[in-house]
Amino acid sequence: ESETHDVALLFGREDRGLTNDELQKCNYHVHIPSNPEYSSLNLATAVQVLAYEIRMASLSDEEGNLPSLAEWDQPPVTADDLEYFHEHLAKTMEEIGFYDPENPKQLLTRMRRLFNRTRMDQMEVSILRGLLTRVQRIINK
Numbered sequence: 420e421s422e423t424h425d426v427a428l429l430f431g432r433e434d435r436g437l438t439n440d441e442l443q444k445c446n447y448h449v450h451i452p453s454n455p456e457y458s459s460l461n462l463a464t465a466v467q468v469l470a471y472e473i474r475m476a477s478l479s480d481e482e483g484n485l486p487s488l489a490e491w492d493q494p495p496v497t498a499d500d501l502e503y504f505h506e507h508l509a510k511t512m513e514e515i516g517f518y519d520p521e522n523p524k525q526l527l528t529r530m531r532r533l534f535n536r537t538r539m540d541q542m543e544v545s546i547l548r549g550l551l552t553r554v555q556r557i558i559n560k
Contacts, residue, residue, distance in 0.1 A: 493540035
């Protein structure tokens with residue numbers, strides 16, 4: 420995605436990692452397998468491992484082994500537009516009785532993860548938001 424958008428790596432605190440709220444703001448999560456006797460890596464080691472993997476992926480991309488997002492027919496959705504979509508989805512699910520904010524049971528978190536994995540483009544998000552708007556109009560008649 421770095422061909423079309425800025426990419427950031429977010430590392431957790433050395434002593435306790437990332438909060439749930441911070442994790443929910445991330446599009447992807449990385450797990451680095453480690454020795455079960457030492458279940459976590461220190462921050463410097465985690466940074467080093469990811470830097471190495473990014474370099475290897477970059478070399479692989481130079482050889483033409485990875486698909487290019489730059490050739491997609493629509494630009495990828497922006498972080499702001501994706502956030503608006505998630506808010507629209509939550510509101511619609513609440514209006515149709517599918518989501519109870521008093522008893523959330525991780526539903527919104529899982530829906531967010533599901534849609535973040537899809538790497539939607541702007542047109543796809545527009546289609547889904549149009550669908551949600553239509554549902555809202557029908558139920559609010």
